[in-house]
Amino acid sequence: MAPITRSSLHGRPVDDQPRQARDSHSQHDDYEQEDESMADDYGEVEEEDDNDEVGDSRSPYRSSAQDMLRPLQATADRVAKQVEEFAQVMDQFVSTRKSDDETLWNDALLLLGAYNGICTNRRVRTSTSDPDVQIQKIQLEADLWLLVRGILSITSPEVKTRTRIAQESRLGDLTRYSTNSILWEAFLDSDGVSQDYECILDWLQEREASTGIPMDDVVRILNAKSNRGEGIWSAGPVYTQAAVKKQKRTRVSTTPLVPSLSGLAGSHTRRDGERLVAQLDPDAQSREDAVLELEDAFHEQAAWRTYWEMLRRGQTPDQIQAWWAERRENWRYAELCGSAYTSSKMQNSPWLRIMSIASNPDWLERCEELSQDTQLDEYQRAVYGMISGNVSSSEPVNQTIDDHLFAIFNALLIERYQTYLQAYHTKLTSSGSTIYHPQAPSKTYLQRFFAEAVSGEEVRQPYKYLELAIVTKNFSGFLLDMGRAAAHVAHQGGLGSHLIHDDDTEADELAQIGVRDPDTVRFVAHLQLVLQSLGMLKSAFSANEYEMENNIASYIAWLEAEGKFSLIPVYVAKLSQARGEHVLASILVNISNHQERELQLKLIKQYKLDISAIAYGVFTLANYDSIQRLRSVEGPPTAPRITEPPAAGKPGQVTIKRNLMGGEPSEEEEKAIRSVEWYRYVDAERWGSAAWSVSLLYKAFLYEGRFAALRQLLIRVSLSEISLSAVGMNLVFSDIEEPPPEEAALEGDDTDEERLLSVSPIRKRKPSSQDHILTRAGNDRATLALKSRIWKELEELVAIIDGLDGFQEIVDDLDENRANPTYVRGMKRELRSALDLVKERIQALFDPDFLRQPQDEMEGVLLHDLRNHYIPDCILAYNSTLYFAGHALSRAYLVDCMDLAQMVATNPMLTAAFVESGRMKELVQAFALDSQALLRANEQGGMKAKRTKADQGNSEIWNVAWREQGNNADLEALD
Known part of the structure; x- marks a missing residue:
C-alpha cells in the first residue's frame, strides 16, 4: 500500500483485490524486491518439506513423528526468518538525521511499509492448518504497521x-x-x-x-x-403486506387501510396478539405504534444489520x-x-x-x-x-x-x-475570520472507553493493547509502561534479568501481558526505534531513558535466548552508549565459542561500538562479587598455604601440596577468565583498563586460593600474548621507566580505594594535575609496560607457584614408581627440565622491588598481604626443590640452597616477608637441614652406597656419589 495520506473524498480504495495483494503491489520498488525474495525463500523451505515427506513415506514411524514435528519446525523457521528480515531492513534505515528532515520521514514510511510486507509474507506462507488465533495475530500485526504508517504520514x-x-x-x-x-x-x-x-x-x-x-x-x-x-431477498414486508391485503379484501376496500378503522385493532394482529401496522411506509411502525409480522420483523432486523x-x-x-x-x-x-x-x-x-x-x-x-x-x-x-x-x-x-x-x-x-x-457559516453571515483554529482533541469518549476496555478479555489478546495505544497516539505513555513492565517481568521470569535492573515501580498489568509475548516485544522495539528517530519520544527519553530502553533490551534478551547473537549488535547500536555497552557486555560474558567471539568482534567494529569499554563491562559483570569481596577484605588472604610441613616429629623440608593447581575451574571462575580474554581486542589508549582488570583478577584468585583458576588464567591470559594482540608489543620484554619521585608522591596522595574498585581507570580521572598511572597518556612501550607492571609481577608469582607445582608432580610420580628403576631413570630428565624451569621463574622473586610498587594505597595493602602470604611459601618450596634435587640429581643443588640463604638474608623484601609473616623459624630450620645434608654428602664422598636387597628395590639412585676433580669446585651427579 502506498504511504497512507488523507483519503479526502474517496476513503478506502474500492477494489476486489485481497488486502495482501493490494498492499504488496504498491510498496516501494526496493522493498518489493525484498518481499519477493522473502517469498522465494519461504517457498524453498516448503518445497524441501514436501520432498522430506516423500522420502519418509517408507517408514510409518518416522513419517508420523516428522508429521507432528514438521509444522512446529516450519513455524519456527518462519519466525526466525521474520526476525532476521526485521533486523535487516531496520539496519538499512539511517536514523542519524534531524527529526525535521523530510527524507528521514519518507524513509521511515518506507521502513514501516517494509515491516508490513514482511508480516504479510509470513501471513501468506502460514499454513491454513495453523490455529486461527495465530493467523489473526499475524494479520493484525501487518495491519498495525499500516496504521502506524498512516498516522505518521499525517504527522x-x-x-x-x-x-x-x-x-x-x-x-x-x-x-x-x-x-x-x-x-x-x-x-x-x-x-x-x-x-x-x-x-x-x-x-x-x-x-x-x-x-x-x-x-x-x-x-x-x-x-x-x-x-x-x-x-432470496423478497422486496419489503411481504407477510405483513399479505395481512393488509386480506383486511382490504375482507372489507371490500380499495383505499389504504386507516389504523382508526372500527374493528381493525381486534382483527389485524400478529400471532402473538400484537397489533400489525395498517400501512407499509418505512416509518409506519413508529408512527402507528404497531409491529410487522414476525417473518418481516426478522427480515427488517437482517436488513438493518446488513x-x-x-x-x-x-x-x-x-x-x-x-x-x-x-x-x-x-x-x-x-x-x-x-x-x-x-x-x-x-x-x-x-x-x-x-x-x-x-x-x-x-x-x-x-x-x-x-x-x-x-x-x-x-x-x-x-x-x-x-x-x-x-x-x-x-x-x-x-x-x-x-x-x-x-x-x-x-x-x-x-x-x-x-x-x-459553524466557522464556515459564521464567515459567510458576519464576515468572520477567514483563519480556522481547530479545537483541541476531545478525550472524553476515549477515556471512558479505556476505563471499560482495560477490564475486558479482548484487550488481553496480543497486539490489542498496542492497538489502543496507537489509535490514541499515546506512544510515550505506552512505551514507558512497557519498559517498566519489561523490568518487572524480567526479574519474575529470569529472561533478560541480567540486562535490565529491577524496577520497584508498579507495572501495568496489560503491559506485563504484552511483554510476555515475543511478537509484541519485537513490535514494540521496532516501533520505538522508528518513533525515536523521528524525534517523537524526546520528552519521554529525557525523563525516563533507562525505562524506555528496557523495550530494546527486552527484545535483545529474546534474541539471546533464541541464539540470534549475530543480530544483537544491530540493536545494541541503537541504545545509549553506556546502556549498550552494559547490555552487550552482559551477553558476551557468556560466549565461549571462538568463532562466535570473532563474529561479535567484527560486528562491534562494524557498528562502531567501543570494544574497550565493552571488554571492561564484561570484566566487571563477571567479577562483581569477587571485586566486592576483595574491596572489603580485612586481614591476610584466606587462601591456604601452598606447602605442607613434614610429618609430625620427623625433620624434613616442606613440600608443595599434591595436585595444588590441578582440576578444572568452577563455572564462576571460568566465566571470570573468559571475561579478561576480551582484553586482547582493546587498543593502546585503553590498555590501563586491561592491566588493572587482569591484575585485580589475579589478586582475587590469590587471596582466595583459587589455584586451578590461577593456572588457567596464567595459560590463557598471558601478558605477552594479550599485549601483542592488543597493542602490537610484547610488554613482558620492556624496560619500565619509573615516574619521578614527585609524581609518584602525587599519585599516592590522590588515589582512592572507592575509585579504583568501583570505576574503571579509563572511565574516571582524578581531579589532580597528574593522572593515575593507568590513565597516563602515551602509547609508547615504556608507558604501556609501566601500566602492566603489577600484572607482570603477579603473573610471575603465579608462574613460580605453577613451576613448583609441576616439579612436585614429578616428585610424587617418582615416589609412586620408586620400585621401577627404569622408569625412575627415565624421569630424571623430566625432573631436571622442571627444575630448570623453576630456577628460571624464581629469579623474579629476588627483585627487591617485587610487588612493592603499588599504583595506589589500597593496592599497596593488598600486595603487602600477598607478599607475606606467598613469598615465604615460595622460598621454602624452592629450597625444598633444591634439597630434593641435591639428593636425586647432584649435590651442587645443595650448594644452591646455601646461596639461597644468603640471598634471603641480603634481600630486605624477602627478609621482611618472613619476619612479618612469623615464618623465620621455618626458614632457619630449612636452611639447617640444607647444611646438614651438604655436610653428609661431603662425608660420603668417594664411598659407594650399599645395595639394598633385591626385594626392596634399588635405592642407589637416591644416593649421591661424588668424585674429586682436583681444585675444580664443580660437582656433578654420577649415574
Missing part, C-alpha cells in the same frame, strides 16, 4: 506545514456556492486531528472488510427466520445503492444522507453520510432523534447513530474493540466537522 513536517497553510487560506476561499465535497476537503486539509481520525476510521473499515465475518454469514440466522428461502455492516466496512454509497436497488428497497439508500440524489464525485466516498451534513442539517437532527428511539431495532438505531455521530446508540451492537473505536472516532470526526461548518 510529518511537510503535512503539518500544509495543514497550517490550509488553516490560514482554505476557509477564506469558500463561498456560499461551495459544494459539500469542497467543504469536506477544506475541512480535512485544515484539521490535522481530523486527518488522524479519518485515517483510523479508514483503517478500521478496511480491517473489518478484509478480516471480518462475511455479511451473509452474519445475517444468515435472521434470514432463515424471515422464511424467504436461502439467498446496513450497519456496510457502513462499518466502509462500503461506498454506490455499492450500498446497488445492494438495495437489487432488493427493491431503494428507500433505505436515502437513509444514508436524507436524499437519494448525490453527485457522481460524492457517490464513491464512504464519507458521504458526513459530507451531507453541510447541505441537510435537518436530516442530521432527525437521525439523532431516531438513534435515541428505544422502540426501534438496535441495529436501526446504530445506523442512525453512525450517521449522526451518537456513540451510545452503537454500544449495544458493538462486539469488538474495533467496533467501539469505530463508533467513537466516527462521532469525533462528525463533531469536528460540525464545528468547521
